[in-house]
Amino acid sequence: MSSNSSSAHLLTVQIEHWLGGMPLNAKFSLNRPWTVLFGPSGSGKTTILRSIAGFVRPDSGRIVSGTQILFDSTAKVFVRPYRRPVRSAGQTTRLFPHMTVRWNLVYGNGWTSKPAEAMGLAEELMASFGLTGIADRMPDRLSGGEQRRALVARAVVAAITFDSPEKPLLLMDEPFSGLDIVARDELLVELRTWLSRWKIPVLSVTHDVGEAFQLGAEVIKIADGRIVQQGPVSEVLTEERARLLEQLSAAAENRA
Amino acid sequence: MDFEALWLTLRLAVGTTAILLVVALPLAWWIASGRGATRALVQAVVALPLVLPPTVLGFYLLVALGPLSAPGRLLIRVVGHPLAFSFAGLLVGSVIYSLPFAVQPLVAGFSAVDRGYIEAAEGLGASAGRAFWSVVLPLARGSLLTSAVLTFTHTVGEFGVVLMLGGNIPGSTQTLSISLYDKVQEFNYAAANRTALVLVGFSIVALLTIYLLPGVGKADGRRVDVVQ
Helix, strand or coil: CCCCHHHCCCEEEEEEEECCCCEEEEEEEECCCEEEEECCCCCCHHHHHHHHHCCCCCCEEEEEECCEEEEECCCCEECCHHHCCEEEECCCCCCCCCCCHHHHHHHHHCCCCCHHHHHHHHHHHHHHCCCHHHCCCCHHHCCHHHHHHHHHHHHHHHHHCCCCCCCCEEEEECCCCCCCHHHHHHHHHHHHHHHHHCCCCEEEEECCHHHHHHHCCEEEEEECCEEEEEEEHHHHCHHHHHHHHHHHHHHHHHHC | CCHHHHHHHHHHHHHHHHHHHHHHHHHHHHHHHCCCHHHHHHHHHHHHHHHCCHHHHHHHHHHHHCCCCHHHHHHHHHHCCCCCCCHHHHHHHHHHHHHHHHHHHHHHHHHHCCHHHHHHHHHCCCCHHHHHHHHHHHHCHHHHHHHHHHHHHHHHHCCHHHHHHHCCCCCCCCCHHHHHHHHHHCCCHHHHHHHHHHHHHHHHHHHHHHHHCCCCCEECCEECCCCC
C-alpha cells in the first residue's frame, strides 16, 4: 500500500491484536461510501471498529484516515477518540438515561460553534426518523425500536455537526439489531438520504446476511480474526446467501 | 446551650465538606477508573483514617503541624503561627480524618456508571473531561450528595483528632463533641444532654437525607451501597 496522499484511501487499517486466544490480523482499505464488516460473532469485527474509534489500542500496526495517522505502533502515535475524524455508535451504546431524546440527539454537538443549527438539525432528523412525538421523553420510556432509531439519529447528528469541512467516518456496530426487516428498511431509507446528502461515509458491522444485502454495500468478510475477502456483497456473500435461502425454504416447507 | 461551640462546629463541618468535595472528586474518579498497584496503595492510604485510632492520627498531625518537625516549622514560617491549637489546624485534621467518607461513596458511584455511557460520549466527540462532567457526574449525583452528607456529619461528630490537635479552646477549637465531654467532666448532665441531643439530631437528619431523597444513593438506576 502506498503512502501517496494524492490517491489516499478514506481509511487504511493494518492492525494486529491478540484477542485472548485468537490473533486478530486485519488489513483493508475503505473507498466506498458504505462498507460492511461481515462475520460471525467472535470473529473480531467489534475489535476492529473499536480500534478505529480509539477505544482499543492494537498491539501493533497502523490506522490512517486520509492523510492523518490515527494510530501507529512503531511511531508511537495514538490519537485520542474525540480527536479522530470518526464518530461512532458502539454495540453497547445506549441513550444517556438522564437526558430526553432531544438532548441525547444534540449531545454530539456540545463542542461546536453552532448550537442553534444543531437544534434545528435534530428537529429535522427526529421528524424523518419518527421521533418527534417522543422528543421530550426520557430513554427508559421508549420501546426498543424507538431507542434504536434515536441511537442512529444521535450518531448522524454528531457526524453532520462535526466541526470540519471534511466529514467524519461514521462507525456503527450492529445498528439495526432488534429491528424487524420492515422497521430496518424504513430506518435505512431515511438514514441513506441523510448520509448521502451530507456525504458521510459509513463502516458498519453485522453478522446478518439479509442486512448486508439490504445495505447493498461493499463487504469485508472476516472469519477467525482474518479478512477473508473484500468486494461487492453479491460476490462475497454468495454462499451465505444460498444457505440462508435454503434455510428459509426449509422453514417454509415445515410450516406448510 | 453552647452556641459558640455549635457555630464553630458548623463552620468546621462546612469548610471540611467544601474542601473535601474538591479533593475527592478527581481522586475518586482516578481510583474508580484506574487499576494496578498504585491504585491499591492510594486506596489503602485514603482508607487509613477508618481503621486508625483518631488519637494516633491527631498525635502525628500535632507533631507534623507543630514546631517539632521540619514541615511544621516551614508551615509556621508561612502562616505566621503554629497550625496546631488553631481553627486552621482543625480544618487540616478534619479533611484528612474525613477523607474516606468523602471518597468511598464517590468511588462506588463512579464505578457503577456503565463504561458504555462513557464510550458513547467519546464516540460522539466528547473529551474525557467533558464526558465526566456531562455524563459520569450526573449519573453518580446521588453518590455526590451522600459523600457530602457523610463528610459533614462525620466532621460534626469527631472527637479524638480535635482533642489531640486543637485542644479545648472555646471559640477557637472547642467543638460540640468536646464541649459535651467538658460538661460531663463538670457533672453538668442537663447541659450535656442538650448538646448530645443536637448531635443526635444532626445524625438522624443526615441519614434521612441519604435514605429518603429520591435519586440519592443511587446511580444508573441501581442502589449503591455507600454506607458499607
